[in-house]
Amino acid sequence: MNSAGPSSSSSRPWGLLLVLLGLGTLLTLASDPLQTASGTQNAFLRVDNLVANVATPMSWMAIMALGATLVILTGGIDISVGSIFGLSALATAAVLQRFAVDASAWLVLPTALAVALGVGTACGLVNGLLVAGLRIHPFIVTLGTLSIFRGIGLVAVRDKTLPSLGEQLPTAFTEGFVGARWNVGDTFLQPVPMIVMLVCTVIVGVYLARRVGGRQLYALGGNEEAARYAGLPTTRLRVRVYALAGLLAGVAGLLSCGFYQSANTATGEGYELAVIAAAVVGGASLQGGRGTALGALLGALVIKLIENGIDILREIDLGLFVLPISKEYSKILIGLAILAAVAVDRLGEVWRRARAAG
Amino acid sequence: MGSLARGSLSVAAVDARGIVKRFAGQVALRGVDLRVAIGSCHGLLGENGAGKSTLGRVIAGVHKPDAGELAVMGKPARWTSPRDALRAGVAMVHQELAFCPELSVAENLHLGRWPTRGGFVQRRAMESAAREALVPVGLDIDPARAVGSLSTAQEQLLQIAQALASGARLVVFDEPTSSLDDAECQRLLALVQRLVREGLTVIWVSHRLPEVLAICDRMTVLRDGEMAGELEGSNATEERLVEMLVGEHRELRAAKAETAPPPRDLAAPAEQAPAFLRVEGLQGERGLGPIDLEVRAGEIVGLEGLLGSGRSRLLATLFGLLPRHAGRVFVGDTELPPNNVRAALNAGVALVPEDRKRQGLVLGLDAARNVALGQEARWQRGALLDLAAEQHDTHAALAELDVRGLRPGAAVAALSGGNQQKVVLARWLSQSPRVLLVDEPTRGVDVGAKAAIHARLHALAASGTAILLVSSDRPELRALSSRVIPMARNVT
Ligand SMILES: Nc1ncnc2c1ncn2[C@@H]1O[C@H](COP(=O)(O)OP(=O)(O)OP(=O)(O)O)[C@@H](O)[C@H]1O
Ligand SMILES: [Mg+2]
Numbered sequence: 001m002n003s004a005g006p007s008s009s010s011s012r013p014w015g016l017l018l019v020l021l022g023l024g025t026l027l028t029l030a031s032d033p034l035q036t037a038s039g040t041q042n043a044f045l046r047v048d049n050l051v052a053n054v055a056t057p058m059s060w061m062a063i064m065a066l067g068a069t070l071v072i073l074t075g076g077i078d079i080s081v082g083s084i085f086g087l088s089a090l091a092t093a094a095v096l097q098r099f100a101v102d103a104s105a106w107l108v109l110p111t112a113l114a115v116a117l118g119v120g121t122a123c124g125l126v127n128g129l130l131v132a133g134l135r136i137h138p139f140i141v142t143l144g145t146l147s148i149f150r151g152i153g154l155v156a157v158r159d160k161t162l163p164s165l166g167e168q169l170p171t172a173f174t175e176g177f178v179g180a181r182w183n184v185g186d187t188f189l190q191p192v193p194m195i196v197m198l199v200c201t202v203i204v205g206v207y208l209a210r211r212v213g214g215r216q217l218y219a220l221g222g223n224e225e226a227a228r229y230a231g232l233p234t235t236r237l238r239v240r241v242y243a244l245a246g247l248l249a250g251v252a253g254l255l256s257c258g259f260y261q262s263a264n265t266a267t268g269e270g271y272e273l274a275v276i277a278a279a280v281v282g283g284a285s286l287q288g289g290r291g292t293a294l295g296a297l298l299g300a301l302v303i304k305l306i307e308n309g310i311d312i313l314r315e316i317d318l319g320l321f322v323l324p325i326s327k328e329y330s331k332i333l334i335g336l337a338i339l340a341a342v343a344v345d346r347l348g349e350v351w352r353r354a355r356a357a358g
Numbered sequence: 359m360g361s362l363a364r365g366s367l368s369v370a371a372v373d374a375r376g377i378v379k380r381f382a383g384q385v386a387l388r389g390v391d392l393r394v395a396i397g398s399c400h401g402l403l404g405e406n407g408a409g410k411s412t413l414g415r416v417i418a419g420v421h422k423p424d425a426g427e428l429a430v431m432g433k434p435a436r437w438t439s440p441r442d443a444l445r446a447g448v449a450m451v452h453q454e455l456a457f458c459p460e461l462s463v464a465e466n467l468h469l470g471r472w473p474t475r476g477g478f479v480q481r482r483a484m485e486s487a488a489r490e491a492l493v494p495v496g497l498d499i500d501p502a503r504a505v506g507s508l509s510t511a512q513e514q515l516l517q518i519a520q521a522l523a524s525g526a527r528l529v530v531f532d533e534p535t536s537s538l539d540d541a542e543c544q545r546l547l548a549l550v551q552r553l554v555r556e557g558l559t560v561i562w563v564s565h566r567l568p569e570v571l572a573i574c575d576r577m578t579v580l581r582d583g584e585m586a587g588e589l590e591g592s593n594a595t596e597e598r599l600v601e602m603l604v605g606e607h608r609e610l611r612a613a614k615a616e617t618a619p620p621p622r623d624l625a626a627p628a629e630q631a632p633a634f635l636r637v638e639g640l641q642g643e644r645g646l647g648p649i650d651l652e653v654r655a656g657e658i659v660g661l662e663g664l665l666g667s668g669r670s671r672l673l674a675t676l677f678g679l680l681p682r683h684a685g686r687v688f689v690g691d692t693e694l695p696p697n698n699v700r701a702a703l704n705a706g707v708a709l710v711p712e713d714r715k716r717q718g719l720v721l722g723l724d725a726a727r728n729v730a731l732g733q734e735a736r737w738q739r740g741a742l743l744d745l746a747a748e749q750h751d752t753h754a755a756l757a758e759l760d761v762r763g764l765r766p767g768a769a770v771a772a773l774s775g776g777n778q779q780k781v782v783l784a785r786w787l788s789q790s791p792r793v794l795l796v797d798e799p800t801r802g803v804d805v806g807a808k809a810a811i812h813a814r815l816h817a818l819a820a821s822g823t824a825i826l827l828v829s830s831d832r833p834e835l836r837a838l839s840s841r842v843i844p845m846a847r848n849v850t
Contacts, residue, residue, distance in 0.1 A: 189666040210742040219731050222720035228679065229717045230732030230785070231703045289722045 023302065027270065027309045043312050049190055054301075054308050056259070058083065059193035060252035063272065065278035066204045066255060067124075067245030069296040071138070072279055073208075074221040074241050075288025077332055080142040081249045082271035085148035088119040088253030089263035090153045093162035096169045105172035106293045114175050116254035117247055124246015128239035139244075146272070149249035153265045160265045169261050178258025193255045197297070200251065204291035217241065221288025277338050278303045308335040370434040371396040371528050372417055377411050377426035379583075383765055384715050386412040392501045394528075394576075396431070399550065399560040401577030403603060405804040406776030407762040408580040410417030414530040415782030417561065418441030418450035426660060430528065438712040439843075449521030450530040457513060457749040464488035466505050467520050491523035492516075497843065511542040514722065516547070528559040533775065535566060536802045537712075539664055539830040547573055565776070568597045581605055593814045604806050631655045633675075634824040635793045639686030640774070642675040644668075648850060653793070653824040658815065660827045667845050669828040670712050673795040676826075677709040678702045689793055703732075710783060710799055714775075715746030718782035721771040725761060726752040728770050729785045755788035755847055756781065760807060772847065775802045780811075794818065794825045800834060812838060 024045075031044040041051065064081050070076045095115045099108055123145065163169055175181070181188040199332045207214035219227045220237050228234050257263045282299025284291030310330045372394040379387040415421045416428065419437035428435045430446055440450070442721050456845050457466045460610050464485045465472065473480040473487070479498040488501035495515045505513065514534055521529050531550070535543045551573055554560055564570050570577060571594060579586040579602040587602045620626040633652035642648035653659045660667045663843045674680045676687055682696035689705040693700060702709075711717035719728050730737070737748040756764060757775045759780040763773050770781055779802050786794065799815070800808045831833045835842060 037724045157638060206742070210745070212743065215727075215743070216728075216732075217721060217736055222722045225717055226720050227731070228699070229711050230710065231699045233700065273720050287719070317488075 007332050015129050016295065018296065019281075019302060020305070023305050023309070025321075027305065027313070030309075031312055032094075044309070045183075049308070050232070051194075055194050056190060057306035058300050059197040061271070061274055061278060061304065062197050062297050063198075063200050063252040063255070064245075064275040065282065065296040065300045066293055067248035068275050068279040069282065069284045069291045069293065070126060070208075070217065070241045071245050072276075072284040072286060073217045073288060074238060074290045074357055075224070075237040075286075076131065076238070076241065077276070078124075078138065078142045078242060078245045079272045079276070080123070080127060080146040080149055081144045081245060082226070082268040082273050083153075084120055084123040084246050084249035084268075085253045085256070085271060086263070086265070086268035086275055087123065087149045087153050087259040088116045088250040089267050090157055090162055090265065091119045092116045092254055093259045094157070095164035097167040097175055099170045101168050101170055103170045103172060105176060105290070108170045108172045109177060110339065112258070114252060116257070117250045120250020121243055121247045124249070126320040127240070127246065128242030129335065131181040131242060132235045132238040150265075150269070157265050162263050168344060171351070174258050174261045175265050176251065178255055179261070190259070193259060196251065196255060198246065201293050201297045204248075204296075208293055213237065218289055223289075249357060281338060281342055303334075303338065306334055361707040363808055367520045369396065371398070371431060372561070373427075373429040373432075375427045377413065377416055377428065379409075379416060379421055379425045380424050384763060384772075386583055387423070390580065390585055392578055392584070392585075394553075394559060394561060396559055397554065397557050398575045399554045399562055399573050401574035402561055402578035403565070403567075403570060403577060403599065404586070405762075405776040406802075406807060407582075409583040410580055411532050411774060412579065414450060414532050414561060414563055417528075418448055420450070420673050427589035440782070442524070444524055446524060447527040448530070448534065449524060449526035449528070451510065451514065451521065451534055452516045452532055456514070457505045462502050462503060463492075463499060463516060466516065467491055467501070467523060469660070485838070490510075490564070491519050492564070494522055494553075495519045496545075510537045511539075511546070513539070514546065515549075522553075522558075522617065527557075530561045530563070532820075533564045533565065533802055535560075535564060535569060537798070537830070540832050542662070543569065550771050552556070554635060557612075565802065565808075569623070570599070571596065579603055579787060600805060603804070631657070634690060635826065636686075636687075636688040637676065639671075639687045640675065640687065641683045643671060643680050643683075646671050646675060647683075647849060651843060652824075653826050655822045655824050656819050657794075657841065658819050658825040658827055658839050660829065660835040662835055662840040662842050662847050664834075665846035669845055670797050673709055673797055673826065673828060674711075675700070676795060677707060679709070679739075708789055708791035708796065709795040710786050710797055712797035712801070714778050714801070715783050719770050719778060722769050723838075724767050725756055725764055725770050725773065725781045727767070728781050729755050729788065731785060733771070733785075733789060750790070759784045759787070762811065776804055776807065779803050780807060783811060783814075787818065789816070790821070790823070792823055792825050796825065797828045798830065799827070800829075800831065804806040808834075 010065040010228070027044040029044060033040045034046070056112060058343055064085060068078060092266070097110065099111075111358050127142055127145055130136060130145075131138045154206055159165070174334055178192050179190050181190055208217065209215070214233050215228070216242050219230070219232060220234055224234060252262075254265065261301060277301040279291065279296050280286065280299070281302050282291070282295030282297070284295065307330075310327075310333055370393050372392060374390065374392040377387050377390045377392075379486060380383070390409070392413065392414060399581075401412065402410050402630070417430070419440045419442050422438060426753070430448055431567065433446070435443070435446060437446070443449075458469070461469075462702050466488070466760055467488045468481070473483045485501040492499065492501070495518050496517060497512060497515045499508070499512060503518070508516065513741060518529070535546060538546060538765065545603070545737050550562070562570065562574055571591070575591045577591065577594060577599070579588070581603070584607065589602070631654040634655040635653040637648070637649055637651045640649045649660070649672060661672070663669050671680060678694070678699040678701065680698050687694040692705050692796060693706070694705060695701050702737050715721065722733065726749060730748055734743060737744045737751070761775055761777050761780045761784065770778060773781065774818060783799060796815070800811055811836070815825060827835065827838055831839075
């Protein structure tokens, strides 16, 4: 499937789209019909499910996967994103609960943005400076900060959930912005997270393809020494990707906080795995030098579809035998599905390589 | 040399017929025949991208041919890996050296077959075996040393020792002398001649015609993946080889390459020109310096010295890649701060590094992006890059150096060694630097392209660039430089 194009980077999305198509078909065929007010619908293939259960909750994951892709592109790794996500959501809630419920949007939104993005970027900068300045392996650095950023939330928020009892976040932020509803027929959409996700994808995509700093990341990840010899500001680039990953985790935290109208000290725990999986499924190479924004988006979609499938299916009738799907199996299934998705996607690559190398 | 009725032997060391090798979108070999007599030294020549390395790799089991018959020592060879070839007595000394730098000499020598007892590696046994294996190549080093600390020449000898220790009877050498200096070259040639006398069969890939003429009994010339001709060592001359190498249609280019006199007249005005690159009391890593030197605008100054004499370190220190401990560097009237590549670049300094794989190229990116590397800002229009303009300019730079085998989007790793070298040069030459530091500019480049690169360097100097040149290729150094500075043990 990857043999279509001359280079792996341009042909990669095709493999992923194939995975998505297969996954979508499987889920559509396997899911039961569902009786709703407007007649019989497929439990999977209906707007309600795809928007509310897939596209919206995938938004924060995809936005963080964009950041993870930037980092992985340079040959690094950031496993602290889940903690940054949680910390910026908590910080946003902590600040906004001091506003009146009906405070003006002009006051609330800039504050929310500044807090969430500021916290995210600051955390990312810490990662970047430690990685670039002390030359410690990024896995170790972010393993440490994963714990520290999470710990800061635990210490600062004694009652575990924000807003505190009796408090409420300003509606200008929640229902008025992140959770804003658009009525469509007899149901409604909450499109803001998705729109933010798409905007972020476009921005990161343009950054990687058309901006000097973005394009240089491929060289940094491909061969750092050659990048240095060519005069690239390698240290600055490296610090920047971690800061950007933090910034994007901040954006994600902001959305999650506004959408759920609350944040918890456990928010985002374990997210790093799904986020890194999304980036890798999306074609980012852990060796560095490869990855795209579109890939990150599609990778997150694959992961979310798999999770959704486990949610809505109880069993898959494979003809020969019936595969039971219960919640207990979900971790195993997600793991297997991730490996399978990557394998299908890479198969084409291996095949192309084998042909090239004889 | 050793002419014992070699031609009468009916069994050939290598008998290849109609070998075809295709890579995605490209044919590297289109039906090549090659017969190598047992116990002979067979030269394999051709322009960059002609298919020499590919043919060598087919013989050594790295590539599987798409069509054709290969027999080695009279037996059909249908190998699927270098391991199979090694078992049949065929080894290859690669163009790009291939060892694990962190492991010791002994560990590398026996990689994949370390002696163990009860699951533990027998270090002693391994090291004494290694010491023995180093004897035939005359390499006197401690087998416990890390390979990363060896010089290129020593690493090369280590590869030969490894081949011999594994019982190889046929060794393919892919441009083994391209990174050696004169003395080391002579030593390697003498060693190979001795091994051939002792019965080893050698296939020798090289762009250095004099050395091929000196040691090869017979030579095959490839052109664009096809056999362009064969010559018996006794009636081969440099002229005839060049003719076969470049083909009749490119005779003109070859003629120019051979005869173009270096524009000596340029040296005269340079004499009066002010010093453009000025180095005062420079000291750097691992005992480099103190060094004083001056290069005038329009002048090419050659640094002559042995490998390890600090020439490359000097260039890297001037460019700001290695720390400068003391001394001052001036470009024109501006003083360069130490350890600052950007400042050097902004002052118009460029460095063509010696090791294209490690320092020159991002192998996973395509040639155009490698040329653009580090100067992307040139194509910035408003907030974004003008990709069309970038494509246009980089391709012009690549075309100017006649880089062959380009495919848009294909990783530069797929190019032949010489063409990769041209890509590195294309990046720096296309910037028209004011000070050019060049380290081994024509390593692995064919005869015609070498002349073209020399012409470019002369033209650059004529336009007022100050060039500081390092080359282990002494004739090249002499031909290019208007002045040669000897360098020994870190000082000039
Ligand atoms: N792995 C590969 N994938 C795709 N193309 C390849 C690969 N290896 C070689 N080629 C192509 O095959 C052709 C022959 O390459 P080869 O390396 O054999 O040339 P060569 O004669 O050794 O040149 P040089 O003198 O520059 O080393 C070139 O056009 C090259 O681009
Ligand atoms: Mg070659």
